[in-house]
Amino acid sequence: MSNIHKDYLGSKFGMWLFLFTEILLFGGLFILYSIYLHKYPTEFHLAGKELNVYFGGGNTVALVTSSLFMAMSISAIQKDDKKLAITFLSITLALAFVFLTNKYFEWGAKFHHGIYPDSPALLERPKGEIIFFGLYFVMTGLHGIHVIIGAIIIIYTLFMLKYEKVNKDDFVLLENAGLYWHLVDLIWIYLFPLFYLIL
Amino acid sequence: MDKNSEVIPFLNDNKYPGIFGWIFSTDHKKIGLLYMYSTLILFIIGVIIGLLIRIELIAPGKTIVDPQTYNAFFTVHGVIMIFLFVIPSIPAAFGNLFLPIQIGAEDVAFPKLNLFSWWLYIIGLILILFSLFTGKGAPDTGWTFYVPFSEFTTTNVSVAVIGVFILGFSSILTGLNFITTVHRLRMPEMKWMKMPLFVWALYATAWIQVLATPILGITVLLIFVERMFGIGLFDPAKGGDPILYQHLFWIYSHPAVYIMVVPAMGVITEIIPVFARKHIFGYKAIAFSSLAIAFAGSLVWAHHMYTSGMSDTAVIIFSFLTFIVAIPTAIKVFNWVATLYKGSIIVEPPLLFALSFIFLFSIGGLTGLILGAAGTDIHVHDTYFVVGHFHYTIFGGTGFGFFGAMHYWFPKIYGRMYNKRIATIAWALLFIGFNILYFPMLVIGMMGMPRRYYDYLPQYHTGHIISTVGSWILAVGLIIMFYNLFKSIKHGEKVGKNPWEAATLEWTTPSPPPTLNFVSEPKLTRGPYDYKGVEEDEQYS
Numbered sequence: 048m049s050n051i052h053k054d055y056l057g058s059k060f061g062m063w064l065f066l067f068t069e070i071l072l073f074g075g076l077f078i079l080y081s082i083y084l085h086k087y088p089t090e091f092h093l094a095g096k097e098l099n100v101y102f103g104g105g106n107t108v109a110l111v112t113s114s115l116f117m118a119m120s121i122s123a124i125q126k127d128d129k130k131l132a133i134t135f136l137s138i139t140l141a142l143a144f145v146f147l148t149n150k151y152f153e154w155g156a157k158f159h160h161g162i163y164p165d166s167p168a169l170l171e172r173p174k175g176e177i178i179f180f181g182l183y184f185v186m187t188g189l190h191g192i193h194v195i196i197g198a199i200i201i202i203y204t205l206f207m208l209k210y211e212k213v214n215k216d217d218f219v220l221l222e223n224a225g226l227y228w229h230l231v232d233l234i235w236i237y238l239f240p241l242f243y244l245i246l
Numbered sequence: 247m248d249k250n251s252e253v254i255p256f257l258n259d260n261k262y263p264g265i266f267g268w269i270f271s272t273d274h275k276k277i278g279l280l281y282m283y284s285t286l287i288l289f290i291i292g293v294i295i296g297l298l299i300r301i302e303l304i305a306p307g308k309t310i311v312d313p314q315t316y317n318a319f320f321t322v323h324g325v326i327m328i329f330l331f332v333i334p335s336i337p338a339a340f341g342n343l344f345l346p347i348q349i350g351a352e353d354v355a356f357p358k359l360n361l362f363s364w365w366l367y368i369i370g371l372i373l374i375l376f377s378l379f380t381g382k383g384a385p386d387t388g389w390t391f392y393v394p395f396s397e398f399t400t401t402n403v404s405v406a407v408i409g410v411f412i413l414g415f416s417s418i419l420t421g422l423n424f425i426t427t428v429h430r431l432r433m434p435e436m437k438w439m440k441m442p443l444f445v446w447a448l449y450a451t452a453w454i455q456v457l458a459t460p461i462l463g464i465t466v467l468l469i470f471v472e473r474m475f476g477i478g479l480f481d482p483a484k485g486g487d488p489i490l491y492q493h494l495f496w497i498y499s500h501p502a503v504y505i506m507v508v509p510a511m512g513v514i515t516e517i518i519p520v521f522a523r524k525h526i527f528g529y530k531a532i533a534f535s536s537l538a539i540a541f542a543g544s545l546v547w548a549h550h551m552y553t554s555g556m557s558d559t560a561v562i563i564f565s566f567l568t569f570i571v572a573i574p575t576a577i578k579v580f581n582w583v584a585t586l587y588k589g590s591i592i593v594e595p596p597l598l599f600a601l602s603f604i605f606l607f608s609i610g611g612l613t614g615l616i617l618g619a620a621g622t623d624i625h626v627h628d629t630y631f632v633v634g635h636f637h638y639t640i641f642g643g644t645g646f647g648f649f650g651a652m653h654y655w656f657p658k659i660y661g662r663m664y665n666k667r668i669a670t671i672a673w674a675l676l677f678i679g680f681n682i683l684y685f686p687m688l689v690i691g692m693m694g695m696p697r698r699y700y701d702y703l704p705q706y707h708t709g710h711i712i713s714t715v716g717s718w719i720l721a722v723g724l725i726i727m728f729y730n731l732f733k734s735i736k737h738g739e740k741v742g743k744n745p746w747e748a749a750t751l752e753w754t755t756p757s758p759p760p761t762l763n764f765v766s767e768p769k770l771t772r773g774p775y776d777y778k779g780v781e782e783d784e785q786y787s
């Protein structure tokens with residue numbers, strides 16, 4: 048029934064629109080962050096010192112590298128090298144898991160120290176620090192969920208590559224997966240300095 | 247492409263048997279009808295709850311339910327009407343039905359995504375209905391889910407907000423689909439300034455859906471997170487700020503008012519020139535005013551918060567911005583009236599709904615000025631004046647726009663005509679009942695009756711009685727209208743392609759349209775409002 052020809056530009060256009068909505072979704076949280084930073088500058092500073100910049104830095108490297116491999120995977124399929132595309136995309140996926148594992152240990156360490164939402168140890172701290180860690184868990188948590196969604200999309204794309212549903216002539220799915228992955232990366236690039244560096 | 251001999255209308259084109267032919271169909275017209283049927287069912291549920299609220303309020307003190315149930319009533323009435331009926335009604339139902347046909351396309355840009363949007367709508371709907379009957383009772387927060395109450399109430403708010411989140415997702419995907427469709431699938435001859443104005447209205451709406459809804463998504467998600475993990479972002483005891491919640495909520499929910507009403511304005515813009523037999527007055531002004539409303543409407547959210555504790559400067563700025571929205575809105579109203587001026591007006595049911603739209607929406611708009619002005623708003627804030635105002639705007643506007651659309655496009659969808667005399671009677675009852683129902687609210691609101699109260703002082707009694715009686719007249723009108731339309735689906739008089747002699751593209755294809763919308767490649771021979779030489783319908787006149 049569907050005799051509508053595949054619209055390459057249309058698919059990309061739709062994806063970009065969707066990415067705008069994702070930015071706005073996080074935008075609400077960035078608004079909260081900026082207002083609470085304004086309200087509690089010293090508490091944010093003190094709490095921010097407690098985050099481990101090496102964990103955050105390692106994760107930044109992992110994500111940025113994964114974006115590079117994503118882009119190379121697209122180049123590979125454009126040159127009709129299916130095998131290389133699959134390899135690069137698999138590395139992207141592996142780096143996503145590196146990110147999540149890293150995050151697991153980072154959050155785990157915080158939980159170990161009694162810092163988690165609504166925990167007794169956290170509630171004894173000043174209000175600004177409660178808010179800081181609240182935002183930290185909500186924003187990195189929401190970002191983590193996006194990493195998981197991105198990983199699922201990459202796995203799906205890998206299968207499509209394998210069965211040549213994604214190929215040299217029709218690789219918009221891979222490109223859109225790439226766009227989504229770059230967005231996840233981009234959001235982290237904002238989260239990282241806000242929580243780990245500037246405070 | 248000449249398949250003239252055997253045109254299968256989309257209603258009979260089923261790949262799968264029975265109901266699956268509908269719920270797995272990616273045909274935009276079927277999805278549009280699915281939306282229409284599901285929103286109408288929800289509308290009827292919402293109306294029934296509304297009638298129960300009115301009966302409870304017919305006398306002071308307890309009448310039929312206890313206070314807690316009453317709180318659940320107005321919350322559920324609001325959630326159902328806003329999120330499940332009004333927001334999806336015109337764009338998702340009539341937009342899906344007619345946007346692709348009006349631009350000469352075979353379908354929307356992403357047909358599968360379109361079906362997915364409807365599925366999301368149903369999932370959200372199920373979650374919201376689920377929240378009513380499980381846990382510790384139906385949500386009692388009001389449809390705005392204001393913190394801190396929504397964080398701490400024991401009722402089933404968590405499930406309901408997740409339902410709202412999913413509905414928001416559905417709305418975003420519909421908007422995204424429409425924008426892409428308008429950009430990519432217009433027939434090549436159709437330049438931007440040749441598009442029907444309903445398409446322009448949907449296009450503007452789609453941008454609001456895409457740009458505003460994510461903020462609602464994060465807001466309700468935060469309520470869920472707060473309730474689950476007690477993070478305290480909105481809880482003053484933990485350093486949070488409840489006012490921020492109100493900001494985030496209204497950043498979406500005020501533009502959402504324009505998601506509700508701009509498509510209805512688009513419908514009215516289609517109806518009026520057809521029945522005045524005149525080119526629409528000020529095509530460009532109407533097209534751009536849709537965009538202007540979408541833009542300006544995004545800047546005015548804090549006019550819901552004059553009494554919440556904002557700085558005076560902020561109040562003045564938001565008051566000013568709010569007044570600016572009146573300009574593009576008035577442009578539309580004046581253009582409709584100017585189109586009617588010296589037209590050869592044919593009074594048919596769709597036109598009656600369009601005219602009552604103008605009347606009711608104007609009352610809604612003018613009372614909106616009283617609320618938009620900071621000084622007068624302090625007096626009537628959170629009174630029945632507000633309730634009256636938004637029912638005039640949303641029910642009188644979107645609701646009557648929706649009914650108008652049902653009567654205007656009914657012959658196109660089903661290939662049959664309803665009984666026009668009964669439709670007129672139903673319209674009269676609706677119009678009279680509506681005013682008897684909502685006008686007293688403006689009066690008792692001015693007198694000081696607060697909204698959402700279970701009980702009230704004796705001086706408001708008369709107003710409440712009149713209002714409740716009005717709700718019954720309105721209900722009778724609705725029953726007659728739905729009965730008439732429902733019966734005519736199977737038994738109405740058959741019509742041809744173009745019973746109204748309209749000029750937009752959907753009237754050049756058979757009624758009901760075939761699966762891919764057109765029998766042969768559509769040709770753009772005239773502008774959307776050029777009625778000169780429109781062929782008279784041979785099967786019906």
